[in-house]
Amino acid sequence: MGVNNLQQITDQLLAHGRSRDEPALIIEWGTTGRQRTVQASLATLALTAKEASISNPAITLVGRVNHVYETKSWWERKSGFGQSYIVAYDEHYNEGIQQELQETGANVLVYPHVTSIAKPSPTDNWHDVTSICFEDAQAVRHWIVWLRECNVDIRQLRAELIVRTECAAKQLEQFGLSAIQDDTREAEVSLSGLPGTEQIGTTTHTYHPISHDCLAKQFESGERQTVHFPTVESVSFFVDSLRQGGIDWVANYIDAICMDREVEQVVKPYFAIKEEEHESDLVRRSWQSGESRVEQFERFIHEVMVLYPEPEVFQTYGFIELSSPTIAEAMNHCVQNGATEITVVPVLLLTAGHAS
Template identity: 30%
Template sequence: MKTGKVVLVGAGPGDPGLITVKGLNAIKQADVILYDRLANPKLLEFAEPDCEFIYCGKLPERHTLRQEKINELLVEKALEGKTVIRLKGGDPGVFGRVGEEAAALAHYKIPFEIVPGISSGIAAPLYAGIPVTHREHAESFAVVTAHDKSENGKPLLDWEGLARGVDTIAFYMGVGNLPYICENLIHHGKSASTPVILIHWGTFGRQKTLQGTLANIAERAIAEKFSNPSIILVGDVISLREKISWFEQKPLYGRQILLARTGDSVSELAQELMNQGADVIEFPKWKRTVLSIDVTNVASYDHILFTSPESVTEFFTALFEQGSDIRTIRASLYGASSKSVRALNKQGLMANLAEEMPATGKRLIVGDDGIVTQDNADKLYTSKKELDQQFIPIFKRMLEEADVNTMIFPSSASVAQFVEGLRECGIDATELLANLQVVSMGKQTMAAVADAGLPLSGMPPKATKEALISYLAGRALGGE
């Protein structure tokens, strides 16, 4: 069997948009992905449906996989002839142990590449409004590990060189050693009034910052219960933050959103919410199998409703392959969501939202095998959809790491599927949503939420991305 190859990829600091083009292309070609805790799990959705995921997450005093086992797995999977991606948070060469992994691969003569990533020590400060260098404030910059392999975990560093010779210092994962860091910098010549900022989950919508000085930041961190993953930034350049803070000014900054999902394609709504500063967790993640369908009698219907953009594509692909002329369809067309309506528009067809479909006339509902039954409506299943089991433990970890405060149902069809997906995870929907702001896109969606016995908070005036963002931006978290 031909030996495969390994690509050691830097996933960037958290915002999935910060991965490199080369890194993303590697993910798309992977047979196996071994990924770390700090690599955003949303990047896994770009992999092929049959890609194998192996979690290698590390927490203080609790490693899912030891480094030696990770090295063994990289070798083992490559020797099976597979393309293996090692997905590491930030840059793999900055405290990412890439040297150890590459050495193991080289020992077995396994081909490998290393794809750099954006390091959190640079990216997190920028998302907090702080460039690590500035010609008036900082001409030097250092990245420093805040824990090492010493017996007590305290870093053995050239403290005098750091204190006297470096303008800006970024300590990685050092909240537990913060008092030790501050004491040593002051003792070796750094002024006690030197600004310090802690940046927690930098570049995520859940990003939090805590500012102080070398004299008081450790006490403040304890009072605020600040924890890792955090970057500790030390230096006068922090003073620029008041003028150029940008990420925390976004309209949805602080929103940690759970978005009910009906399709398996990239969500435009999720992307726009993230563009506006929110964290977004999408659930459920689906696997779709296209079915063979007969569309010869569609001309007999007065109204046709498509439940998803995928069903539009599958329907019109079948129509073309069976030699049917689109002009034979006399029905009025409808989409269960604005995204489905846009998919019909791209076919050159006019369409309206489902809530505008009359209750009279012969009706056809087109979608996957999860279509909810409606009276006097025929159903056409274009695909079979099932929960992607690989993403269930990933979803649970994402929920644990986040502090979700907002729930969005984009369509009526998303409600039942979301509840059922949670049930398969062993999670009760009512309990999960009890203290969240639950937002429905449209009257039919709100009715479906009410019928499911879930909490209701409100809905935007229109079922569009723009209206939703305006609605969320104008509502205080936890309020109506």
């Protein structure tokens, strides 16, 4: 830090006996895709930094340690260094995509930053519903929350369960439920956790203002930017967030790269489609890696539910701690919060002064 006072700092070092020719180095935005390095002598460091428009955050190194620096640091030699990616948010895969891309040295912006909570249940009489259709996995999770809040025993339900997506089917399986996968079959109640849905919305989505600011800055230059859409769900979140954030104008500067043809059909009404390029291969591999990670968690959840069918307390990284009636819900919470390592700890739950 201290870039704004760099001239004063170097003057003081020189006044206290440091050599004018002593090597110095400034590293701006270290270990990110925006990293820049400027070399100079101690006497010329402030002027060189000003000419290069170096700003905080940055660190300054003075002395013989700078002889170790060659043409590029280990971070600058990473395959993705200097590249920037905008990836549309999807609740299942973005953590994997972001991590994989950042490990290559790339600068990654996932948009939008979303907090999702369940809405109140639209009915207390789930026993009377004859058929329920789920558009996505989040709709399933929040439906389970509603059943618990309404004190409904899921074993007594007579509703036929229908799903539109594979994710919804897998989520139901985590709760021991099976469903018919059908894109056209009508249902008495249709639920969706996606924004802008025409179905009964299960979820309230809050978009954090800082994510709107970060995206808008990417387009300040007026140049076109490439946005990667991994899933159909990611398109819904992206478009709805642009509208709510009042930055719809950026749509005119977006070239979209889609992970498959289904996503492309959904994107077409909103953004220009860009043919995949070499750089998009890295995003695709990262997306597939994230998808595999979720599938591994789903298998693990199933195995744990067999071993520990009773309520548990879950801890991930020692930071997230919660109590849940089902292991699946707690594990999903951990995955959504970016956990890649989860420890399941069975404990006695204490309520009203006695152990349950």
